[in-house]
Amino acid sequence: MQEKILILDFGSQFTQLIARRVRELRIYCEIHPFNNFPEIDGSVKGIILSGSPYSVRQDDAPHFDFRKFHGKLPILGVCYGAQYLAHFNGGEVLPSSTREYGRANLQYINHDNPLLKMIPADSQVWMSHGDTIASLADDYEVIASTDSVRVAAYHVRGSQTYGIQFHPEVTHSVDGSQLLHNFLVDICGCAQDWAPDSFIETTIAQLKEKLGNDKVVLGLSGGVDSSVAAVLLHHAIGANLHCIFVDNGLLRKDEFELVLDSYKHMGLNIRGIDAKQRFYDALAGLTDPEKKRKAIGRVFIEVFDDAAHEVQDVKWLGQGTIYPDVIESVSVKGPSATIKSHHNVGGLPDFMKLKVVEPLNTLFKDEVRNVGKALGIDPNILGRHPFPGPGLAIRILGEITPEKVQILQEADAIYINNLRAAGVYDKVWQAGAIYLPVQSVGVMGDERTYENVVCLRAVESLDGMTADWCHLPYELLAKISNEIINNVKGINRVVYDISSKPPATIEWE
Template structure:
């Protein structure tokens, strides 16, 4: 039986980070919004309450029925969760005179308490709250304090309910991992058996049972998510998996041929479809980013539908959906307002009448990579940078033409190859070149030029939700710039994007 921890999301920016930390300790967990809690199965070993941007003193603050959890499951309540339990139990929560944010050090720890086993009394923790617990009920035991926060942690006596006002999931809490392990192992009794190898074994067995002898189609992109999904399905159903790789004319230089070649030795049943002209014709004259995405998505569906119909008796559509996409669809506030259509093409329309199978929909991106390594996928697939579904169309600002695609492909190839040669590619989450709708004056030889601008983008991230721009060495940037200007006709200027996400997005469109 798979042991499971449930994380209740009250809207904290750190909720997914809590989940990743739990999974790094080889314990499976699932996130549910506080207002959409399912009935728990018998494999639930404990519950974690997240923080929240709300104050427990607000009238519209998130509310739950504590009786569903108290004395029934071990509970670890973090920040808002701690304040909520204290308030609902008769304690007092007040606004702090100064917002308690940043590093702090514990000055008291109940050394004999299971939650703080192996944690020193001066351990550094990370605070992020505007309210503070001023008093706790008599049946609560104080188990940690800092200089400014007397009730930094408490336990409800004679229960396995614990609460902390700091965030153990962030790296600034230096013993946060130890505290989470104490809760998972010593309090909840988890056996830490959820590993990539275990995921592969159980997922293949589940796919075999679910799919039987049915045929499945999968849109393969060459990226890590679709690649890992394909290998899992291949190991489960073999030749009944039909992979379709569509060349939309917006891929990186030589990518179509390279992707088909790299999968040959994996034994996948894969078909390449050259649809370049079909996509580019539908993009003619289209400048709006959202309209470009919709045009590409529509043509992809048409092409994929044509190819899927050539596979007789196909019953399933496989997708490389990963867990952050699932969480977003049932988040505390519901699906987020559309900033832009998703980079990757979503499910196909109802007229295809296919059932959907998503073998990776419980995994985060970093876990997908670990599963890929467990499956024996090579590093050049596992470490491949994310690439948007609409491809270079959203890295060409304004109208997309075949000439602009060719110029951008050359510039991007020079950029990526230089990152690889310098040993920087694997240190970057995502890198790419952007074709700007700007011309600038230049001098090449004795002639004045008026040509296009390429912008280079490189970011560091864990999951793409937030990102910082990479501080690439100046000498490498200079080499890349010189090479692009000298070798790519039509480019006379190269710039570097030093914007982080937020406020900027990783892609420009």
């Protein structure tokens, strides 16, 4: 039985980050809404309570019965979690005189307490709260303080229950990983045996048992997630996996042929389908981004369903769903209103009558790459930048035409090839060119031109949730701009996007 840590989510923006930090310590964990968590069995080694945008003093604040766990399992309350445990168990939480947000230092540390073992004096931590713990019950003891926060950390005597006012999961808390190690390994007794190899072995065995001799169809995209999912399924069921790679006419230059070839070299049972015209016909006249997405999603399902019907007795649809997608779909606030229509977790029309298998739905993106590396998947696939499901359709602002697609494919290829040649492609989280519905005057030779603008976008990120624009060398940007303007007919101006996320997004649509 795989041991695990449960993280109860109260709606904090940092909840996923807690899970990532736990996984980095080779310990498996799961995030569950505070009001919908599973039965506790022998595999659960401890519980972490997340932060929250709520105050414990609000009438609609999230509530849960912590007494069913207290004294039975180690508990670590973080920020709201710590305030909740204090406020509803004999202590008091009050508004802070000033909102405490940002770096602070632990002036007092009780090094005899196991939670704070090896945390140095004056350790920097990250605060983010509008309330403060004003008093504690008699059986609570303060184990850390800053110059302005008396109860920066506490311990409930005679138990393994702890609370911390700061966020150990963010990098600004310099010794946060050590504190989490102390809680997870020393207090909870986790074995730190969660690793790609153990995941692969366990998952393949589970897939064999679950699928038996059934047939599975899976839509490949050329990206990391679907590729790793395909190889895991291939190891489990071999030729009973039928992969389909659809050319929607919105891929990067030569991508259909190159990716199809690489998949065949991996031994996958794959069929390529040229459906470019069907997608172009569906997109004709559409300019609204959401309408474009829905048209692409509808046609993809139609094409995929036609191909799936050619496989006799298929019973399962394989998907490359990863853990952040699952978390988003069962978040405390319900499925996010901002989730894009092409990114449905386990979503498929009723008429397909297929059961869904998602072998990666417990992994984060970096973990998927580690599993892919352990499986021996081509590094060019594993290192590929994220590419949107609707492809170049959301990098062409306005109506989609084959001519615009070809122009953008050429410009994008020059951009990406130059990033590779300069040795910076792998240092960039995501890069791509955007075709703008803007024409500008130019001079080429002795002639005036009135042609379109291409915008280059490159960002640095850890997980895509936030991103900063890449400071590419001016010389490299000049070289790329010169090559695009000289070689791509229809473009006479190149600009570079220096917006960060937030407030901008990585993609333009």
